[in-house]
Amino acid sequence: MFAPLRDKSLTGFAPKGMLFPSPLQAAGLSNGVDMDLILFYLRKLFTVLKNEVLVLPSRVVVILFFLILLLLPVFTKDTYLLRIFTLTSIFAILAASWDLLSGFTGQMNFGHALFFGVGAYGAALLNKYVGIPPWGTIPLGALGAVLAGLIIGVPCLRLRGTYLALTTLAFPIILMGIVFALPDLTGGELGISGIARLAGSRVADYYIAVVVMLGLSTIMWKITDSNTGIIFHAIREDELAVRAAGINTTRYKLLAFCLSGFFAGISGGLYAHFMRIAGPSTLEVSMSFTVVIWAIFGGIVTIYGPVGAVFILFPLLEFMRFWQEYRTLMFACVVLLILLYMPDGLFRWLRDKIEKECPRCKIRNIATRDTCRVCTAPLD
Numbered sequence: 404m405f406a407p408l409r410d411k412s413l414t415g416f417a418p419k420g421m422l423f424p425s426p427l428q429a430a431g432l433s434n435g436v437d438m439d440l441i442l443f444y445l446r447k448l449f450t451v452l453k454n455e456v457l458v459l460p461s462r463v464v465v466i467l468f469f470l471i472l473l474l475l476p477v478f479t480k481d482t483y484l485l486r487i488f489t490l491t492s493i494f495a496i497l498a499a500s501w502d503l504l505s506g507f508t509g510q511m512n513f514g515h516a517l518f519f520g521v522g523a524y525g526a527a528l529l530n531k532y533v534g535i536p537p538w539g540t541i542p543l544g545a546l547g548a549v550l551a552g553l554i555i556g557v558p559c560l561r562l563r564g565t566y567l568a569l570t571t572l573a574f575p576i577i578l579m580g581i582v583f584a585l586p587d588l589t590g591g592e593l594g595i596s597g598i599a600r601l602a603g604s605r606v607a608d609y610y611i612a613v614v615v616m617l618g619l620s621t622i623m624w625k626i627t628d629s630n631t632g633i634i635f636h637a638i639r640e641d642e643l644a645v646r647a648a649g650i651n652t653t654r655y656k657l658l659a660f661c662l663s664g665f666f667a668g669i670s671g672g673l674y675a676h677f678m679r680i681a682g683p684s685t686l687e688v689s690m691s692f693t694v695v696i697w698a699i700f701g702g703i704v705t706i707y708g709p710v711g712a713v714f715i716l717f718p719l720l721e722f723m724r725f726w727q728e729y730r731t732l733m734f735a736c737v738v739l740l741i742l743l744y745m746p747d748g749l750f751r752w753l754r755d756k757i758e759k760e761c762p763r764c765k766i767r768n769i770a771t772r773d774t775c776r777v778c779t780a781p782l783d
Contacts, residue, residue: 458776459767460757465707472613476606485609489677491717492609492616496670498697498709503623504663505695506703507632508656509639511564514571515694517555517578518548518664520686522671524582527595527681537601541672548668549661556660560653575686582683594682601676608677615673616710619666624706626662635659636704700741702748711750759783 456462472492476485501515525544529535535543551574559570582589589595601608626632634655637645645652675681684690701712719737723730745752758767759782761775768776775782 458769460769461754461767469617472617476609480606482605485605487718487721489605489609489612490674491714492612493670493673493677494694494697494717495616495710495713496619496673497667498694498701498713499620499623499706500663500666500670501694502698502703502706502709503627503635503666504659506698506705506709507627507635507639508659509642510559510656510659511568512571512663512691513568513695514555514574514576514691515663515667516686516688516690517551517571517575518667519671519674519690520575520578520681521548521551521664522668523675523681523685524589524595524671525668526672526675527598528588530598530676531595537599537672537676541669541676544672544675545665545668548664548671550664551668552660552662552664553657555664556657560656572688572691575688575691579683579686582686590682592683594680594684595675596680596682598676598679598681600679601673612673612677615669619669620706620710623666627706631655631658639704696738700738700749702751705748705751708748708750712748715749 456466472488475488479485497515497519500518501512504510504515505512522541522544525547526537526540529540529543530537555571555574559567562570583591586592602611627635634645634650637650638652638655642652671681671685674685697712697716698709700708700716701710702708716734716738720730720734723733726733741749747755757770759770759772760767761778761780761782763780764775764778766775766777768782773782774780
């Protein structure tokens with residue numbers, strides 16, 4: 404009834420006609436299945452790259468941008484250069500968070516430094532007085548910025564345009580007054596110093612800032628590409644029509660304030676631990692207006708525009724320190740030229756030059772094509 408297998412020492416006996424594989428054979432089958440699975444995903448990745456990424460210049464530029472940032476420390480260990488790009492990454496999160504609120508929902512916020520300052524002071528206070536390490540203080544400081552977003556959002560929901568902008572401008576000034584009124588807790592004009600470093604080395608600081616920036620920018624872009632992002636954009640275009648469609652615009656505007664506050668708070672916490680100080684400079688009015696300049700320079704309602712603008716303007720301003728007398732003038736001229744000749748922003752202008760949008764299916768195509776790559780409709 405039973406027939407022995409060829410290798411009794413390994414498998415013993417098995418029913419006749421049902422030969423079970425030995426452990427060595429099973430291992431071989433498992434390795435074969437794993438290799439087939441790996442090859443399947445590699446083919447899938449290649450297909451996505453070929454059909455979705457490499458067909459558009461803008462997506463190729465984004466991939467190159469990711470690779471350059473991730474591989475920069477491999478080619479240079481210059482601490483000054485790494486410091487510049489670490490700060491650039493931190494401020495890129497801040498600029499993108501402003502675009503998420505003001506660009507997409509139209510809630511013009513001239514006091515965005517409040518979220519940045521709350522995140523910085525929250526992280527510094529928790530680290531210095533409670534002893535929580537940076538990986539805990541940064542998200543907790545961001546939650547404090549979310550609370551600040553609620554505090555701002557509730558009274559500002561009834562305001563629009565100039566009145567909203569001026570009201571939001573007042574909040575960081577109020578918080579700065581509180582900071583000066585409690586010097587024993589906040590350090591007053593000197594700020595809170597001596598807090599823990601973000602990481603043990605400049606390269607580690609760089610990678611933490613860059614990876615967090617790339618991750619949060621991707622998340623913000625996915626939010627704006629979701630149904631929530633569509634509602635944000637609709638509120639910006641015509642809030643009355645959105646209300647008529649039965650959508651609670653109050654809830655979505657509060658959500659925008661909280662999300663923007665969270666991401667800006669993350670950038671504030673990163674800044675405080677990287678610089679090892681949280682001071683009144685994080686709440687200055689000039690910080691709020693600098694963020695607005697970055698966003699408009701790159702192109703609002705994009706997320707990638709403000710990020711790209713920071714990576715151009717912040718290093719440019721830093722390298723201009725050699726010409727201190729003309730630094731601010733040259734910076735102002737660059738910004739003015741872009742705003743005059745590219746009112747939609749530098750990166751939106753560049754994208755419109757190298758890509759076309761299909762009038763039928765709204766899919767973007769490379770500018771050299773005559774027909775859409777999806778629906779074959781003629782491109783204007």
